[in-house]
Amino acid sequence: MIRRPEPVPDTGSMQPAPLPRLTPLPAPTRPDPVRDRWTDQMRLAIAEAALAPATGDVPVGALVLGPDGGVLGRGHNEREAVGDPTAHAEVVAIRQAAAAVGEWRLSGCTLVVTLEPCTMCAGAIVLSRIDRVVYGALDEKAGAAGSLFDVMRDRRLNHRPEVIWGVLAEECGDQLRAFFDTQR
Numbered sequence: 001m002i003r004r005p006e007p008v009p010d011t012g013s014m015q016p017a018p019l020p021r022l023t024p025l026p027a028p029t030r031p032d033p034v035r036d037r038w039t040d041q042m043r044l045a046i047a048e049a050a051l052a053p054a055t056g057d058v059p060v061g062a063l064v065l066g067p068d069g070g071v072l073g074r075g076h077n078e079r080e081a082v083g084d085p086t087a088h089a090e091v092v093a094i095r096q097a098a099a100a101v102g103e104w105r106l107s108g109c110t111l112v113v114t115l116e117p118c119t120m121c122a123g124a125i126v127l128s129r130i131d132r133v134v135y136g137a138l139d140e141k142a143g144a145a146g147s148l149f150d151v152m153r154d155r156r157l158n159h160r161p162e163v164i165w166g167v168l169a170e171e172c173g174d175q176l177r178a179f180f181d182t183q184r
Contacts, residue, residue, distance in 0.1 A: 035167050038134045041065060041112045042168045045136075048076045049089070049114045049175055055081035059179050060115045062089035064097035064130070067108035073097030089113060090121040094128050105129045114172040116143035116165065122151035125161060132162040136172030 041063060049061030057077040064073040075092025079085060090113055098104050110132040111125060117135065122144035125133055133145060133152060144151040145163050153160050 035164055038112060038164065038167045041110075042114070042134065042136055042172070044071070044074075045112045045114050046168065046171060046175060048074050049172075050076075052076040052078070052089075053179055053182075057081055059175050060089040060113065062093040062111060062113040064093045064106065065110040065112065066097075066101075072100045072106075072109065086120065088118065088121050089115075090117055091124055094124055094130070098128065107131060110134060111161075112167075115139050115176065116145050116147055117152075118142045119144040119149060119151055122149070126152055126157055126159050129159055130161050132164065134164045134167055136165075136167050136169050137176060138165070138169070 045061040045063050047061065048063065049059040052059045052061070055078070057080045059076070061076045062074065063071055066072045073093040073096030075089045075094075075096060077089050078087040078092060081087070090111060093111065093113075094106065097106055097109060104127075106128045107130075109130050111130050112134045113121075114136045116137065116139040117125060117133065118139070119142070135145060138147045140147050142148060146153075146165060151157075152163055
């Protein structure tokens with residue numbers, strides 16, 4: 001049986017109803033073997049992110065790892081570099097990985113990214129059937145993996161990747177803060 005959403009009462013106002021506000025996740029503080037297992041891969045993503053500022057892009061880096069742990073795709077933000085609003089690090093890495101595999105399904109793969117994915121990237125992750133997402137810094141303004149939204153773990157979707165967050169969160173956040181300090 002399909003469950004339909006409850007109808008929203010019409011208040012006569014043209015203003016949209018306010019969205020519920022999620023409380024951001026606290027930063028992890030104690031050692032966690034599941035999270036700590038991904039530090040080497042996150043360091044590679046941080047190195048990838050360091051390439052973005054050369055073209056004026058925000059330093060976000062991403063890797064898609066195959067089931068064997070090998071890198072299938074890598075990317076950093078390229079929106080400014082190529083003039084493409086969809087050229088987020090995750091999308092660039094997913095496109096490379098799909099080309100390497102020869103199909104759009106990335107089952108068994110892991111995406112490692114320095115910043116919590118936005119709604120667009122979360123949608124691309126779900127649609128590409130990536131099994132796991134590992135991210136560093138929270139994005140309280142646009143995050144869609146637990147901070148502002150939780151798109152990837154929405155039970156209404158047919159695919160929900162495992163989400164591991166907070167891997168080298170301080171280093172990932174420091175890289176972003178340093179970039180934005182130079183922009184002011």
